[in-house]
Amino acid sequence: MAEKTYLQAISDGIRGEMRRDKRVFVLGEDVGVYGGAFKVTQGFQEEFGAWRVIDMPLSETAIMGGATGAAIMGMRPVAEMQFADFVSCAWDHLVTVAAKQRWRTGTPIPIVLRLPSGGGFSGGPFHSQNPESSFAHIPGLKCVCPATPEDAKGLMIAAIEDPNPVLFFEHKHLYRRIKGEVPDERYVTPIGKARVHAEGEDITLVTWGAMVYTAEEAAKQLPDVSVEIIDLRTVMPWDKQAVLASARKTSKVLVLHEDTRTGGFGGEIAATIAEEAFEDLDAPVRRIAAPDCPVPFAPVLEKAYIPQVDDVVRGLKELSEY
């Protein structure tokens, strides 16, 4: 057990699987010689060679197409989009081919697509998005969004093991900011299992990714309100049972995400609670999310855009007083 950053934990997860399984390889822009834009794969090419750590041209389509073909042929590619925002260029290979492959032919298609996502550093509209709900909507794709170093490593290993395309949303804001104990040995964090980040009785706060920490800070500011923070960990499949159980316990739910509001995954969670736990609700299910507009560049505007601790405090207070 050692203290690792979120970024190191992701790196360790990939490296460990590459050492263990020769089919595992990485491909992406600047992942080799440069070690990746965020240095997740630093030292990989030295250790595994240029054939397993492949620098790709500036073409997300080529990266995704290459990963899809390799996976169909029995390899286990770990592909990187330099920023999650650019995955739109890879849409056709990802959504039309990879997502349907197993359904059409019954063959496994074990791809991990790494998607550095999220804002908070004035990245502007092209380098700050959280597009998980777009892909959660596509049958055949899995979406994981770890919040802690331990989960980042365990979910990376689970994603590489999984026979389906798994989109690995790693939050850039957490890369070096969040540190935590990470077991040295190999372990798997199951996809589709939520984690109770903090137990509570009064309000259930469902969130994932970097918003787990925003939620934690907000809850700290309300010592009189007992907030149960559920870190969903994976958005597709998502842990309905854990969320419903907590909703039934507290009868008040706040869903928080960094993605925009309309069509954001919080809507799916709120709808499910309304359908399946209606008779346990003591207040409307509330959502806190980014407004329906592109991520602004200006720091002041970005702060107004991404849900902040104060926004969550206000939301929790309103629910508490409802």
Added chain:
Amino acid sequence: MATGTAVDVVMPQMGVSVSEGTVTKWSKQVGDTIEADETLLEISTDKVDTEVPSPATGVISEILVAEGETVAVGTVLARIGGEAGAAAPVEAAPDEPAPEPTPAPATQVAANESAAAASEGQAAPAPAAPAELAPSESSGKSFVSPVVARIAAEHGIDPAQVPGTGNGGRVTKKDIQAFIESEAQAAPAAPPAAAPPAAPAPPAAAQVAQAPADAGEPEQGESFEPISAMRRGIADHMRRSLDTSAHVTSAIEVDMSKVVAIRAKLKKEYNAAYGVNPTYLAFIARATAETLRDYPYVNGEIRGDKIVSKSFVNLGFAVELADGKGLIVPVVKNAETLNLLGMAKGIADIAKRARDKQLTPDDVAGGSFTITNPGGYGTFHGTPVISQPQVGILGTYALVKRPWVIQDENGADAIAIRSIMNITLTYDHRLVDGAYAGRFLRDLRERLQTWGESDY
């Protein structure tokens, strides 16, 4: 002349402890003409069933609460007169003397108000104020969240009874959970029907009882009828009593020959002079009230962590209503102050009012000891259930002539024909010991067997 002014009939306040009532039957319909004090409807509360007399003479213009509906005290049930009722709904009122006191104070007030208004030749002020206030009082409390609705249904609670702390006084899940918890804690210390005279039972407590399970559909050969509020109340009380008290029954045989002889003598006189029959029950009640003074625990109560003794004897009498429709236990208050005649009159009065549905809830509250009298059907023994929170109930059984060993004037044993009655005392062994109960019965027997002609 108060033409065209409607008189409201409101759900009467049937004693201090009742907050709502159920309309069980309308005796008149819209358009019917009704005389003041004529029975307009029958209502049922968790304590008593009663008739509500009309507060005015006139034509019924509106009936606002249907049979079977339960509404709060003060709710307008019907209107007499007004537009639909046309002319002079309360014409007769000013000419009549002040109305007789009725067991329904609220309707009486309504009648007086309308009478006063009519005599002054003014339009009667609409006594509908409580109903008009109701919406604003309940504003903000009206929204019931899904979880509160479900918990309320599961526990048989009216959410309107729960103090709300949410937005605009809304009842939150925590509010209703706290309410249930506090009721559950309050229940063992002061059981609902059990309150002492000064502290009437909280009406909500009865509602905390688990909602009964759905009976489903009747099987072949079965038929269903709804459980009346009274039957539900009896069921809950009987069960609670057995769960509360350690019931033990002792019986004693009493030679009633002297009482029989004295009663035969007094009967004519009492009937002629007072219009009342000196029943055996009156003799027994008189002797019981007297004996209870020497045995305060039998007349006592266990209340929380204290034993309660009482300087008064409030004697309850179990009265059967027609057709097995229920049992009611009206109380003769301060029975220790009554002589035989007073006791006979008191019993006759409550029994008649019970059968005529004229009792108020206060008539059935505050008993300290109860007598039940099932002997009229020939039964010679029984083990009645104590009326909580009392600790004793006396059972009187069939009076029969039996061969009885007596001593003649020479002290020799002889067999005589005597009128013998079995009397039982069922007592709560938590407070009353067997020997104490035995001595109580012995003394009661002694009083009855030695009743003298000048004893009253």
